[in-house]
Structures are given as structure tokens and as C-alpha cells.
Amino acid sequence: MTVKLKFDRVTKRFGKGRLVADDISLEVDTGEFFVILGPSGEGKSTLLRMVAGIEPVDAGRIFIDGQDATHLAPNRRNIAMVFQNYALYPNMNVYKNIAFPLKMQYFPSEEIEPKVRDVARTLGITEILDRRVNQISGGQQQRVALARAIVRNPTLFLLDEPLSNLDARVRFAARAELKKIQKDLGQTFLFVTHDQKEAEVLSDRTGVIHLGRFEQVGPFSDLYERPATRWIGDFVGDVPMNYMPWTEAGAGGQLGFRPEWAEVTDTGTETATVQVSERVGDFSYLLCTMANGWRIYLRTLRSFAAGSEVHFTVNRHVFFETPPEDAATAPSGRPERLPPRPPAA
Amino acid sequence: MSSPPPNPDRSAGSALAEPTAPSLPSEDGATGGPTPVAGDTATPPVYHARRFTLSNVGLYGAIAVISLFFLFPIYLIFLIGFTPEEYTLFSGRPPILPPQLTWSNLQAGLSATNAPFLPSMYLSLEVAFFVGALAIVIGIPTAYGLSRLGSRLAYSLTTVLFVVNMLPSITIAIPISVQFIEVGLYGSPISIGLTQELLALPVTVFLLVGAFQGLPRDLENQARVDGAGRLHAIYGNLVPLIRPALAAAFLLAWMLSWDESTFALILYNPASSATLPVNIFLAFTGRGNPVVGVAFSCIATIPVIILTVFLQKYLKGEDLAAGVRG
Ligand SMILES: Nc1ncnc2c1ncn2[C@@H]1O[C@H](COP(=O)(O)OP(=O)(O)O)[C@@H](O)[C@H]1O
Ligand SMILES: [Mg+2]
Numbered sequence: 030m031t032v033k034l035k036f037d038r039v040t041k042r043f044g045k046g047r048l049v050a051d052d053i054s055l056e057v058d059t060g061e062f063f064v065i066l067g068p069s070g071e072g073k074s075t076l077l078r079m080v081a082g083i084e085p086v087d088a089g090r091i092f093i094d095g096q097d098a099t100h101l102a103p104n105r106r107n108i109a110m111v112f113q114n115y116a117l118y119p120n121m122n123v124y125k126n127i128a129f130p131l132k133m134q135y136f137p138s139e140e141i142e143p144k145v146r147d148v149a150r151t152l153g154i155t156e157i158l159d160r161r162v163n164q165i166s167g168g169q170q171q172r173v174a175l176a177r178a179i180v181r182n183p184t185l186f187l188l189d190e191p192l193s194n195l196d197a198r199v200r201f202a203a204r205a206e207l208k209k210i211q212k213d214l215g216q217t218f219l220f221v222t223h224d225q226k227e228a229e230v231l232s233d234r235t236g237v238i239h240l241g242r243f244e245q246v247g248p249f250s251d252l253y254e255r256p257a258t259r260w261i262g263d264f265v266g267d268v269p270m271n272y273m274p275w276t277e278a279g280a281g282g283q284l285g286f287r288p289e290w291a292e293v294t295d296t297g298t299e300t301a302t303v304q305v306s307e308r309v310g311d312f313s314y315l316l317c318t319m320a321n322g323w324r325i326y327l328r329t330l331r332s333f334a335a336g337s338e339v340h341f342t343v344n345r346h347v348f349f350e351t352p353p354e355d356a357a358t359a360p361s362g363r364p365e366r367l368p369p370r371p372p373a374a
Numbered sequence: 375m376s377s378p379p380p381n382p383d384r385s386a387g388s389a390l391a392e393p394t395a396p397s398l399p400s401e402d403g404a405t406g407g408p409t410p411v412a413g414d415t416a417t418p419p420v421y422h423a424r425r426f427t428l429s430n431v432g433l434y435g436a437i438a439v440i441s442l443f444f445l446f447p448i449y450l451i452f453l454i455g456f457t458p459e460e461y462t463l464f465s466g467r468p469p470i471l472p473p474q475l476t477w478s479n480l481q482a483g484l485s486a487t488n489a490p491f492l493p494s495m496y497l498s499l500e501v502a503f504f505v506g507a508l509a510i511v512i513g514i515p516t517a518y519g520l521s522r523l524g525s526r527l528a529y530s531l532t533t534v535l536f537v538v539n540m541l542p543s544i545t546i547a548i549p550i551s552v553q554f555i556e557v558g559l560y561g562s563p564i565s566i567g568l569t570q571e572l573l574a575l576p577v578t579v580f581l582l583v584g585a586f587q588g589l590p591r592d593l594e595n596q597a598r599v600d601g602a603g604r605l606h607a608i609y610g611n612l613v614p615l616i617r618p619a620l621a622a623a624f625l626l627a628w629m630l631s632w633d634e635s636t637f638a639l640i641l642y643n644p645a646s647s648a649t650l651p652v653n654i655f656l657a658f659t660g661r662g663n664p665v666v667g668v669a670f671s672c673i674a675t676i677p678v679i680i681l682t683v684f685l686q687k688y689l690k691g692e693d694l695a696a697g698v699r700g
């Protein structure tokens with residue numbers, strides 16, 4: 030595995046604002062589909078733009094293919110980028126949009142034509158090559174932007190929320206197609222999203238960015254199964270994690286568990302009071318309060334009325350040790366500052 | 375309830391398990407009463423033909439009054455231009471409609487020996503196109519640079535550019551003339567054009583800064599990532615998108631020069647010819663030959679009309695407007 034892209038202690042802030050990138054180091058392997066996941070405004074796009082060279086780096090270095098690219102002009106980096114709004118050139122038709130990167134590399138026009146037609150066929154946009162870019166649908170615009178990125182065979186693709194402007198139905202198909210394209214090309218994709226579903230489906234590895242740092246980097250299943258911090262536990266997953274005070278190996282902290290990691294039985298070791306019960310399909314989802322006032326979610330096949338007691342056993346958990354200086358201010362209930370959660374994909 | 379319940383398949387990682395948003399049974403169900411279905415009895419919408427209502431009359435009336443207000447002076451010029459002098463300039467009560475039409479005023483004006491028409495027209499055109507073209511050539515890079523500074527700084531700097539426009543022309547025209555005499559360009563089209571550019575450029579830059587700022591920033595970034603150098607990104611990708619603003623800026627600069635008389639008069643070298651406005655001015659004042667002035671005025675409107683019609687399709691920019699997103 031060779032390293033395709035490397036951030037070496039990259040730091041960035043806008044004006045006197047907070048650090049958007051705070052001493053970030055990261056390596057992305059060749060051929061990897063790496064997703065940068067995080068809530069809006071956490072600096073995901075900025076990170077991508079620094080790789081593209083359209084946003085200067087304050088400190089630290091960025092290496093592409095082992096070469097220091099920190100100060101390289103964008104047109105010398107041999108990368109492709111798909112912007113969130115696709116940034117199609119409005120004064121050119123679809124064909125010319127796709128041909129543009131080839132023209133910039135001074136390909137003779139008899140070589141450009143077959144390349145454009147080839148990539149258009151792959152993406153199923155052959156019929157719209159003559160259209161103006163404002164005469165095609167959002168899904169088609171996304172394909173054109175992708176075609177323009179692919180056409181000159183770059184080895185590093187940067188994609189900034191390319192699916193977020195699509196209707197739910199189109200987005201679903203586009204997501205699956207994107208994964209296939211990346212596999213077929215075998216090239217490195219750096220993909221930014223606030224949508225954890227996209228990270229889950231697309232990524233080889235996901236890095237969750239928070240307060241200018243990668244809070245956790247790893248396969249998406251690790252983020253869900255073994256969140257490194259409570260923030261990750263709350264951010265990843267459809268609902269925030271459940272927590273109970275806990276002591277493990279002499280250290281105080283909290284035990285975190287997902288609803289499906291707990292089993293509701295009459296012989297359960299823990300007790301909670303049902304506040305709200307919702308029936309979805311076979312399952313009841315119970316929003317409960319523990320004796321100490323903390324709120325948790327449970328999942329069960331049985332029905333419970335609001336106000337009744339429920340017993341459960343936690344079969345799997347992760348342990349978050351409370352740092353000693355935090356112990357005094359350990360949360361007394363369900364954390365008030367839940368991360369803003371993205372809408373479902 | 376602040377969060378939806380968890381999705382049972384969450385950990386299974388299935389791409390197909392899109393979370394649905396379940397909800398508690400709605401209150402309607404409990405009441406059990408039949409709810410009328412909206413739209414059942416709705417009649418199809420009726421489309422009214424556009425009526426000539428009272429408010430429309432007022433609107434068209436106002437438009438007519440305003441148009442008259444602006445067009446009347448032009449009408450007067452043509453009236454004097456094509457009516458025998460005895461009914462207009464030498465009459466105590468000039469008519470509103472021409473009692474008789476004639477070409478003789480125009481002929482007299484165009485053949486006047488102390489103000490040869492053709493060289494004057496040529497000089498005016500030369501200077502106006504020079505001013506218009508230079509405004510675009512300098513305006514594009516200046517406006518691009520300003521538009522990338524952030525709007526507040528750009529606005530302040532553009533305001534500073536207008537300083538020359540705020541001063542009375544005469545106060546700067548004289549020192550400038552002295553300079554041009556020293557370099558031997560006094561009275562040349564270049565000297566007149568460069569001086570008029572002082573007035574035209576701020577307007578042009580102001581217009582173009584707005585146009586550049588209106589473009590999505592990522593279009594330029596996209597072009598750069600796609601392999602274009604900075605100059606190509608500006609002139610190949612951005613400039614074609616602000617064609618309407620360029621056409622407007624060119625037209626404004628051109629017309630500003632076409633009209634301008636103070637600089638043109640002070641830089642007028644009697645050894646060569648004067649621009650049209652200067653000749654019109656001199657015809658009414660120094661030479662006391664109003665007919666020549668009126669004839670020149672009539673003809674001076676023609677290039678303006680031609681140019682406006684020609685640039686019309688660029689001014690609209692219909693082909694572009696819808697394509698610029700973000
Ligand atoms: N050009 C800029 N000037 C000033 N602040 C900026 C600029 N671009 C982004 N920011 C700020 O930096 C932070 C990160 O932005 P961004 O990278 O776009 O976040 P994300 O893509 O994760 O939503 C935001 O708070 C945003 O307001
Ligand atoms: Mg973003």
C-alpha cells in the first residue's frame with residue numbers, strides 16, 4: 030500500500046476565527062475510498078480545498094504521491110474535484126464541459142472526442158452531450174460533473190458532498206453507482222459528507238472531523254461499534270448512544286451501549302421507567318428514564334405502556350473513562366449538547 | 375421527544391435499510407369522524423384574460439408621461455433640424471408640429487467650412503471607441519482583483535476611484551492639458567480619450583466588480599482544478615459569463631465619451647479638429663451658428679442608436695442568466 034495523500038500537521042484558520050484545521054495529520058492510501066464525515070461547518074470542505082490548492086494552508090504540509098504539494102498551483106496537482114453545486118461551466122454545453130480538462134492539457138481534438146464519448150457512455154449521458162447545462166436535471170448535472178472529473182484519468186478525486194443536491198430517489202442510485210465507479214477506476218477518492226449513511230455505504234475508512242481534528246479514523250463499523258469518544262457515540266448512529274455511570278478496573282466513567290446491545294427481560298439487572306413507546310414494525314422503541322434521571326433508548330419485541338417499569342441487561346458496551354478533571358463535572362443526565370444530527374439519507 | 379427511534383437494521387450496515395421516520399398515531403385517527411377530502415369539490419382554476427383595468431390605465435399613462443418628458447428635447451432638436459429656420463429659430467412662437475420640412479438646415483450644417491463635419495464625426499467615433507475599449511481592457515483585471523478582496527474593501531476602493539468624478543472637470547482638465555502639451559500629444563485622440571477614461575473607468579469598474587462578485591466562486595476554482603491557469607480561468611471561464619455587464623460597461627464608457635465636452639473642449643487643438651460635442655458647443659456660442667449645432671446634434675444621435683441596438687442582445691444575456699447557479 031502506497032500513501033497517496035498525506036496531511037502533515039496541517040493547520041488552518043480564517044481570519045481571527047477558530048481553528049478550522051487544528052494540527053491535522055492523516056494518510057490516505059492509494060485506491061482507498063476515504064470519507065471525511067462531520068456536521069456542517071466543521072471544516073470538511075476547507076480540508077478538501079486545501080488538497081485542491083484553492084485554499085492556502087497556514088501551517089503544515091500536504092503531500093500528494095510523496096511530493097510536497099503544499100504550495101503547488103491547483104492546475105499542477107493532477108487532481109479532479111467535484112464541487113457541491115457541480116460548478117458546471119454555464120457558457121458551455123455538456124460536451125464542452127467534459128472536454129474542458131482535456132483541452133487544458135492540450136489534447137488534440139481528435140483524441141478528445143473519443144475520450145468524451147467514452148466517459149459519457151459509461152455514465153449514460155450520451156444523449157445530452159449537446160444540451161446546455163441548465164437544460165438538464167440535477168442527477169444529470171451530477172453525472173456531467175463526475176464525467177468531467179473522470180475524463181482525464183486523474184489519480185486523486187476530491188468530492189465535496191456530490192450527492193447532497195440530489196432528490197432522495199436519485200441520490201440512492203447515484204451513491205451505489207459512485208462506489209462502483211471508484212472500484213472500477215481503482216483510484217483514490219476523498220469524499221466529504223455530513224451524511225453518515227453515505228460514509229457507511231461508500232467508505233473504506235471514515236474520518237470523523239470535529240473541532241478541527243479527526244475525532245476518530247477507521248472503518249465505519251468501528252465508529253459505530255467502538256466509538257472512541259462519547260461525541261462519536263452520539264454523532265454516529267441514528268440515535269445517540271445510551272449511557273450509564275460505570276466503574277471499570279477502578280476507573281470511573283460511563284458505560285455506553287446501543288439500543289440493540291441491551292436485552293429487555295424481566296430478569297434484567299437494570300431498571301428504567303418508560304416515558305414514550307413507539308411501535309415500528311416488529312419492534313417497540315422505548316424512551317426511558319433511569320433512576321438517576323438519565324434518558325435511554327431501548328428496543329424490544331414486547332409492548333410496554335408509558336409509565337411502566339422495564340428491566341434490561343446490557344450485553345455489549347463500550348467504556349468511556351471520565352478523565353479525573355472531568356469527574357466533578359460529569360454529566361448529570363442526558364447530555365444537553367447533542368451534536369446536530371444530519372437528516373436521514 | 376427530540377429524536378426518532380432507532381432503526382432496527384442500523385448495525386447491519388445494509389445499504390438498502392434507509393431509515394424511515396415513524397411517527398405516533400396521529401390524533402385524527404382517535405376522533406374517528408370522516409374527514410372531508412380536500413380538493414374533491416374544488417373547481418378548476420379560471421384564467422382571466424388580461425383586462426384593461428383602471429390601474430393599468432394609470433400605469434400606461436405614467437409611462438407615457440415619463441417617456442414624453444425624456445423624448446421631448448430630442449423631438450425639439452429634430453423639429454429645429456428639419457423645419458425652415460423662419461418657423462423656429464427666427465420665430466417668436468415656434469410651432470409644436472413642423473409646418474414644412476426641409477433638408478437645407480442639415481446641408482448647411484454639414485457643409486460648414488469652419489466646422490468640417492466628417493473629421494469631427496471621425497474624431498468623436500475614434501475617441502469613443504478608444505474610451506470604451508480601454509475601459510474594458512483595464513476594467514476587467516481591475517474589477518476581478520477588487521472582486522476578490524471581499525466586498526467591503528472592494529466597495530471602499532471603488533469609491534476612491536470615483537474621486538475624479540466628484541471634482542469639477544475643469545479643475546483637472548487644465549493640469550492634464552499642460553501635461554499633454556509637454557509630451558506633444560495635445561489635441562490628439564489619445565489625449566482626449568485618456569482624459570475621458572478618468573470619468574469612464576470608475577463606472578466601468580463598479581459595474582464589473584458587481585458582475586464578478588455575482589459569479590459563483592467555485593466556477594473559477596473548478597477551472598483551476600481542471601487544469602486552467604489563472605489567466606485562462608479569468609478570461610476563458612469568467613469573462614464570457616459577464617458579457618452583459620461588459621456590453622453595458624462598454625456602452626456607458628462609449629456614451630460618456632460621446633457626450634463629454636469639458637475635457638474635449640480644453641484639449642481641443644484648433645489646428646486639428648474638435649469632437650462633435652465641442653463643435654456643437656462652439657456652434658451655439660463662439661461661432662453663433664445654431665443651425666450647424668442642431669444639424670450636428672441630429673446626426674450625433676444616430677451612432678448611439680445603432681450601437682444600442684447592436685449591443686441589445688448582449689445586454690440581455692438571456693442565454694447565460696439561467697445557467698449561473700449558486
Ligand atoms: N472563505 C472563508 N472565509 C471565512 N470563513 C470561512 C471561509 N470558508 C469557510 N469558513 C468557515 O470555516 C468553517 C468551516 O467551513 P467549511 O469547511 O465549509 O465546513 P463544512 O464543509 O464542514 O461545512 C465554517 O465555520 C465557515 O464559516
Ligand atoms: Mg462543506
